Amino acid sequence: MCGIVGYVGTEEASSILLEALRKLEYRGYDSAGIAMVDEKNELQVRKIKGRLSNLELLVQQKPIQGKCGIAHTRWATHGEPSDLNSHPHTDVSKSIAVVHNGIIENHAQLRTWLERHQVTFVSQTDSEVIAHLIDFHYNGDLLLAVTEAVKRLEGSYAIAVACKQHPEMLVVARKDSPLVIGRGASSTMLASDVPPLLCHTRKVQYLEDMEVATLTQDEVHIYNLDGDEIEREIQTIEWDMEAAEKCGYEHFMLKEICEQPKALRDTLRVRYKDGSLSFPTQVENLLVNCKHLLITGCGTAYHAAMVASYVIEQVAGLPVEVLVASELRYRLHIRKEGEVCLLISQSGETADTIASLRLLKELGVPTIALTNVVGCTLSREADWVLYTQAGPEIAVASTKAFTTQLLSLFTIAALVAKQERSALLEALELLPGKTQLLIDRQEDIQRFASSQFNKTKVFFMGRLVDFAISLESALKLKEISYTHSEAFAAGELKHGPIALVDTSTLVVALCTQPSLYAKMDSNIKEVKARGAAALVITFEDVHTFDDTADAIFRLPQTHPLFSPILSVIVSQLYAYYCAVLKGNDPDKPRNLAKSVTVE
Ligand code: F6R
Numbered sequence: 001m002c003g004i005v006g007y008v009g010t011e012e013a014s015s016i017l018l019e020a021l022r023k024l025e026y027r028g029y030d031s032a033g034i035a036m037v038d039e040k041n042e043l044q045v046r047k048i049k050g051r052l053s054n055l056e057l058l059v060q061q062k063p064i065q066g067k068c069g070i071a072h073t074r075w076a077t078h079g080e081p082s083d084l085n086s087h088p089h090t091d092v093s094k095s096i097a098v099v100h101n102g103i104i105e106n107h108a109q110l111r112t113w114l115e116r117h118q119v120t121f122v123s124q125t126d127s128e129v130i131a132h133l134i135d136f137h138y139n140g141d142l143l144l145a146v147t148e149a150v151k152r153l154e155g156s157y158a159i160a161v162a163c164k165q166h167p168e169m170l171v172v173a174r175k176d177s178p179l180v181i182g183r184g185a186s187s188t189m190l191a192s193d194v195p196p197l198l199c200h201t202r203k204v205q206y207l208e209d210m211e212v213a214t215l216t217q218d219e220v221h222i223y224n225l226d227g228d229e230i231e232r233e234i235q236t237i238e239w240d241m242e243a244a245e246k247c248g249y250e251h252f253m254l255k256e257i258c259e260q261p262k263a264l265r266d267t268l269r270v271r272y273k274d275g276s277l278s279f280p281t282q283v284e285n286l287l288v289n290c291k292h293l294l295i296t297g298c299g300t301a302y303h304a305a306m307v308a309s310y311v312i313e314q315v316a317g318l319p320v321e322v323l324v325a326s327e328l329r330y331r332l333h334i335r336k337e338g339e340v341c342l343l344i345s346q347s348g349e350t351a352d353t354i355a356s357l358r359l360l361k362e363l364g365v366p367t368i369a370l371t372n373v374v375g376c377t378l379s380r381e382a383d384w385v386l387y388t389q390a391g392p393e394i395a396v397a398s399t400k401a402f403t404t405q406l407l408s409l410f411t412i413a414a415l416v417a418k419q420e421r422s423a424l425l426e427a428l429e430l431l432p433g434k435t436q437l438l439i440d441r442q443e444d445i446q447r448f449a450s451s452q453f454n455k456t457k458v459f460f461m462g463r464l465v466d467f468a469i470s471l472e473s474a475l476k477l478k479e480i481s482y483t484h485s486e487a488f489a490a491g492e493l494k495h496g497p498i499a500l501v502d503t504s505t506l507v508v509a510l511c512t513q514p515s516l517y518a519k520m521d522s523n524i525k526e527v528k529a530r531g532a533a534a535l536v537i538t539f540e541d542v543h544t545f546d547d548t549a550d551a552i553f554r555l556p557q558t559h560p561l562f563s564p565i566l567s568v569i570v571s572q573l574y575a576y577y578c579a580v581l582k583g584n585d586p587d588k589p590r591n592l593a594k595s596v597t598v599e
Helices: 013-022 052-061 107-116 128-137 142-151 252-258 260-271 281-289 299-316 351-362 377-381 400-416 421-439 442-452 465-481 490-495 514-529 560-581
Strands: 003-009 031-037 043-049 068-074 096-104 155-163 166-175 180-183 187-191 203-206 211-215 220-224 292-297 320-324 339-345 367-371 384-387 457-462 484-489 505-511 533-539 551-555
Touching (some): 003 096, 003 155, 003 166, 013 031, 013 052, 013 068, 013 187, 031 052, 031 155, 043 052, 043 096, 068 096, 068 155, 068 166, 096 128, 128 155, 142 166, 166 187, 252 560, 260 400, 260 421, 281 367, 281 384, 281 400, 292 299, 292 351, 299 320, 299 339, 299 400, 299 560, 339 351, 339 400, 351 367, 351 377, 367 377, 377 384, 400 421, 400 560, 421 560, 442 533, 442 551, 442 560, 457 465, 457 514, 465 484, 465 505, 465 560, 484 490, 490 514, 505 514, 505 560, 514 533, 533 560, 551 560
Parallel strands (some): 292 320, 292 339, 367 384, 457 505
Antiparallel strands (some): 003 068, 003 187, 096 155, 155 166, 166 211, 180 203, 211 220
């Protein structure tokens, strides 16, 4: 999604802003731009379609100077990627520049209304209306003009505004899109996410929905839309830049895959101390007394929810319903007695997950967020929050966030378990070490990928938790290698999908559920009879598939319900190496954004 940054301070801002945009590249973008108030108090704008290097070149050719500015990476929604549609957008007199992340839903009505007031638009974007609206309300007071303008916006926005009449001040506002303010020693910054701020400061303030703030070199003042000033605590970010750097790895994705043993250990340490589970008392009470657990999330987080549903139902006999958040928010929700909702989101900023949270809160369902980002919207709005300790996840394709979500969900399963609790806890403690054994064997997966990466069709199949991991594996592969990959519940194959299987197909069969080995073996034989090649992922001491599979990847032994944390690492590495072998950048897959803050 779009990324916004801003700087006001004592140093030349252009290189700081460009560097800050680099730290937001992972969000996905197709154009970039920068606006600055120069020493003559004129507003300078440079913007261009394409990668950040294009903008850097443009700024080299046509330098831009000043100590107060804003910048943007755009992920096109309204209007194609082009120089004109890139942000910042300005008012007609080029006094006010705006960068925007979000979608203005009533932009068409506002555009018509502004055109009636002699405003000429130059872009096809929804965002341009914001600059003109601020100008319309501007009467010498930029804060007031922004406040009045945002009152007229419907949809979502995080905006930053620079104005030539206020050369040492930026104004920001937000609704349903993230915005963090960084408090440096002699500068103030803003950004859509924390990483761009970390070279300058670890002290941050989070702007909340329907708030506006003025930022100067030394001061930040936050107001509600009625103009009342609000006190906001300054928080300290605990992780450092190193956590958000590649540290010698070729890609963030590989680094994050390899960080999983540590991320899992860190996550487990919070939930499991001195041989017993440790949850906030109210969360523990909610979960233990829950009669119906609803779990939601999007994409990979939804797959974590699916895995959890099998595990929790199995060990606790607790009914678990799993709904994808983009559906949940629009379907009729019938509240069940004793219902609790768990909302999973790495970023805590996913629009559909937040909308589902708000719906459930309105219905009076107690909500628990499971997220990786301290201070994110989901954590602030949910009744309770549990954090994964994955550290910053920069690569678009989620890896360590997923496995730490799984681990957290497994601790919940152990908490509510009616059977096998000590076996579960014993297995949980050993899991991080077992993931290291897999990471140490990444060359085996690389070798397999180098013989298979050109396959045009890859199907993953499995049953129960293996089906959930099949979905996640197919998602990972399609996201970064652009290979057509699908996942099937193995028993469903002969109800249709087997028609697609031919000699060009690779079938990856996940086989970690002992009671279903024989069934899976039959499914593998069925696809092999149609000419497919079959890779089996199973545990190290299983020999059921020795005569059926073309290749077998063996996982270290663990409790079968916890196999997803191991099997998915094989799929992550397979997807990663396929992407690299195909010449794709796995950190920035086409068309995708890290944080889906718009619908
Ligand atoms: C896939 C992926 C996405 C996210 C989804 C939800 O690799 O990263 O499917 O899982 O967009 O994002 P969060 O977890 O931030 O809500």
